[in-house]
Amino acid sequence: MFKEYSPLDDKLFQVMDNDGKIVNPAWMPEINDERLLKAFKDMLFARQADLMAVSYQRQGRMFTYPPNFGQEAISGGLAQVMREQDWLVPAFRELGAWLAKGATLKEVFLYFMGYEDGTVFEKAKNITPISVPIGSQLIHAAGIGYAINYKKEDSVVYAIVGDGGTSTGDFHEALNFAAVWNAPVVFIVQNNQFAISVPFKKQTRSINIAVKGVAYGMACIKVDGNDLFAMTRALKEAEAHAREGKGPVLIEALTYRRGAHTTSDDPTKYRTKEEEEQWSCTDPIDRLRKYLVSKNLWDTAGEESLLAEYKKEVDRQFEAAENYPPYPLEDVFKYLYVEMTDDLKEQKVEHEKFLKWKEGLK
Amino acid sequence: MEGGAEMKVMTIVQAVTDAIDIKLAEDSSVVAFGEDVGVEGGVFRATEGLQKKHGEHRVFDSPLAESAIVGTAVGMAMNGLRPVVEMQFCGFVYPAMNQIISHAARLHNRSRGRYKTPMVIRFPYGGGINALEHHSESMEAMYGHIPGLKVVIPSTPYDTKGLLISAIESDDTVIFMEPKRIYRAIKQEVPEEKYSIPLGKAKILSEGTDVTLVAYGAMIREAQKAVAMAKKDGISVELIDLRTIYPLDKQTVVESVKKTGRMVVVHEGPNTFGVGAELTAIVNENAFLNQEAPVVRVTGFDTIVPLPRGEHHYIISPEKIYYGIQKSVKF
Ligand SMILES: Cc1ncc(C[n+]2csc(CCOP(=O)(O)OP(=O)(O)O)c2C)c(N)n1
Numbered sequence: 052m053f054k055e056y057s058p059l060d061d062k063l064f065q066v067m068d069n070d071g072k073i074v075n076p077a078w079m080p081e082i083n084d085e086r087l088l089k090a091f092k093d094m095l096f097a098r099q100a101d102l103m104a105v106s107y108q109r110q111g112r113m114f115t116y117p118p119n120f121g122q123e124a125i126s127g128g129l130a131q132v133m134r135e136q137d138w139l140v141p142a143f144r145e146l147g148a149w150l151a152k153g154a155t156l157k158e159v160f161l162y163f164m165g166y167e168d169g170t171v172f173e174k175a176k177n178i179t180p181i182s183v184p185i186g187s188q189l190i191h192a193a194g195i196g197y198a199i200n201y202k203k204e205d206s207v208v209y210a211i212v213g214d215g216g217t218s219t220g221d222f223h224e225a226l227n228f229a230a231v232w233n234a235p236v237v238f239i240v241q242n243n244q245f246a247i248s249v250p251f252k253k254q255t256r257s258i259n260i261a262v263k264g265v266a267y268g269m270a271c272i273k274v275d276g277n278d279l280f281a282m283t284r285a286l287k288e289a290e291a292h293a294r295e296g297k298g299p300v301l302i303e304a305l306t307y308r309r310g311a312h313t314t315s316d317d318p319t320k321y322r323t324k325e326e327e328e329q330w331s332c333t334d335p336i337d338r339l340r341k342y343l344v345s346k347n348l349w350d351t352a353g354e355e356s357l358l359a360e361y362k363k364e365v366d367r368q369f370e371a372a373e374n375y376p377p378y379p380l381e382d383v384f385k386y387l388y389v390e391m392t393d394d395l396k397e398q399k400v401e402h403e404k405f406l407k408w409k410e411g412l413k
Numbered sequence: 414m415e416g417g418a419e420m421k422v423m424t425i426v427q428a429v430t431d432a433i434d435i436k437l438a439e440d441s442s443v444v445a446f447g448e449d450v451g452v453e454g455g456v457f458r459a460t461e462g463l464q465k466k467h468g469e470h471r472v473f474d475s476p477l478a479e480s481a482i483v484g485t486a487v488g489m490a491m492n493g494l495r496p497v498v499e500m501q502f503c504g505f506v507y508p509a510m511n512q513i514i515s516h517a518a519r520l521h522n523r524s525r526g527r528y529k530t531p532m533v534i535r536f537p538y539g540g541g542i543n544a545l546e547h548h549s550e551s552m553e554a555m556y557g558h559i560p561g562l563k564v565v566i567p568s569t570p571y572d573t574k575g576l577l578i579s580a581i582e583s584d585d586t587v588i589f590m591e592p593k594r595i596y597r598a599i600k601q602e603v604p605e606e607k608y609s610i611p612l613g614k615a616k617i618l619s620e621g622t623d624v625t626l627v628a629y630g631a632m633i634r635e636a637q638k639a640v641a642m643a644k645k646d647g648i649s650v651e652l653i654d655l656r657t658i659y660p661l662d663k664q665t666v667v668e669s670v671k672k673t674g675r676m677v678v679v680h681e682g683p684n685t686f687g688v689g690a691e692l693t694a695i696v697n698e699n700a701f702l703n704q705e706a707p708v709v710r711v712t713g714f715d716t717i718v719p720l721p722r723g724e725h726h727y728i729i730s731p732e733k734i735y736y737g738i739q740k741s742v743k744f
């Protein structure tokens with residue numbers, strides 16, 4: 052596959068077109084109907100949660116939120132390949148992938164409401180916390196990959212970054228280290244065309260992002276990131292490649308950030324309605340729905356009631372997050388070191404003294 | 414301020430824009446760039462409208478890489494330009510630390526004066542805006558500790574404009590930290606014309622006799638509230654706005670402490686090895702016998718600034734400053 056779809060020729064790996072037709076049957080991944088329906092429903096759920104997160108934020112019930120609207124097939128594909136023992140090393144715009152790895156929606160909400168507890172992802176195995184400094188987490192992925200080889204584990208690392216992140220030195224260092232060490236890492240670039248306001252064409256003069264992997268001597272491919280089948284198949288090939296000890300893989304997932312960068316961003320400043328409309332035709336959920344309908348696997352009539360059910364579930368998890376206990380003073384100090392230093396203990400005690408004094412002021 | 418000058422009401426963030434605008438207009442060697450700086454005008458709109466006015470070769474978006482933004486600015490500066498670069502948040506400067514410490518701060522010394530690095534690295538700092546991790550920190554002490562850098566933190570629109578113009582005109586590298594919490598909170602009449610405020614000069618905001626209170630940036634507003642609380646209780650506080658962290662205006666601080674005999678220092682950044690520690694040493698070295706109480710530091714904890722739900726624990730309130738003042742006068 053990596054030979055057939057060389058990024059040097061700017062080839063795009065696609066299985067299903069925008070109308071939901073299979074245009075590349077040779078590379079259709081094996082997914083049984085049950086799994087496929089689950090994948091679709093999970094994408095629907097993720098979108099519902101995402102849209103609701105934006106409106107919770109608008110209502111002032113959450114501080115910020117980075118929308119995933121339009122990028123659901125990338126996480127959807129990951130959900131098909133990620134096993135419990137595999138690692139997920141995310142950035143911050145990966146709602147579907149977090150959920151697929153076992154994080155709860157409540158936790159995600161907690162994080163964006165302002166609790167570190169929300170990025171612990173308590174029940175998910177082998178997942179790293181949300182990483183805000185762009186690109187930095189990718190180097191950890193290379194290190195985790197080295198440790199996997201060292202310990203002879205059967206695991207793969209899935210590391211995620213945006214198109215903007217490919218301009219950081221960390222991206223290049225991570226690719227190089229992973230390649231030199233033959234680490235089982237699959238780097239996934241969510242090329243959603245923007246880094247806040249900066250369009251993709253201002254990030255690089257390369258014909259695409261995947262091609263950057265060529266120079267590092269690793270397998271790489273540019274994939275239609277809004278095509279669940281293409282994402283799934285490419286990830287499966289990448290997984291096999293990594294597990295066979297052939298080294299890391301770079302997957303560029305071509306997509307479009309249909310929403311704002313975060314809830315404090317206004318995209319009308321830097322892009323046109325026409326552009327947004329153009330990309331809306333490639334929407335990953337619409338495409339998959341068309342495919343499912345054509346195969347008589349899905350009845351759109353039932354979708355509304357399903358969404359109503361999802362809405363309730365999202366609300367339930369959001370309310371659970373809203374009812375989370377207040378943030379104790381202790382938690383500011385408790386986790387900085389494995390054991391709190393005397394200095395920190397003193398600072399906490401001194402602050403408590405001040406709080407007592409303040410009570411007396413009233 | 415000269416009489417008769419045209420005045421305009423401005424916020425701190427508008428004063429930033431105005432200062433860069435004026436320098437772009439009068440000096441063709443000035444360029445401004447960084448992530449989202451051009452078309453968007455910066456995520457806080459600090460460079461809003463400047464690309465349209467001065468052109469894409471003067472004000473522009475860079476690819477996403479702080480190290481390269483600072484590193485290319487060093488190169489530009491060595492070849493005659495005067496770059497003003499933006500880092501999106503104080504917590505995102507770290508990828509550029511190698512370029513800042515190893516080159517921007519030292520090229521003049523390394524080349525025995527042959528190369529200068531006249532550049533400004535400006536970024537918003539501080540807490541209080543309910544943000545994610547890396548968006549709330551105050552790392553001025555770290556920059557103050559690096560030989561070769563000047564470090565400036567304004568607290569008002571008027572000072573912002575005058576200090577930023579001086580920073581851009583400085584032949585040394587200047588770290589210019591902007592109190593984003595009060596970016597739009599304070600409006601002030603500011604002269605439309607160009608003026609500058611010298612770096613390295615503190616300002617006495619209110620005179621007093623009982624205790625010297627030293628603060629800067631976003632903490633000035635909180636300090637002023639504490640001064641008012643103290644006044645009600647009959648305590649006379651002398652408030653000093655440091656304005657420049659390095660070079661530090663020792664004279665203003667020391668003279669004040671010689672008069673009051675007491676010092677309270679306020680900063681948002683961590684306590685240990687902070688600006689408060691430095692000021693304590695300066696006062697001990699220069700006004701030891703004048704002190705009637707040990708220096709009191711009202712600072713951030715030695716922790717990470719908590720996410721929004723826990724941030725109130727960390728944020729320094731006027732009450733906490735007043736608590737510090739009382740500790741000093743009651744010693
Ligand atoms: C080192 C660093 N610099 C700046 C930022 C501020 N910032 C947050 S998101 C972002 C753009 C990221 O773009 P991209 O990598 O394409 O990811 P996307 O947001 O599109 O998912 C920037 C500049 C940051 N988080 N980290």
Ligand SMILES: [Mg+2]
Nearest residue numbers: 213214245246
């Ligand atoms: Mg992007």
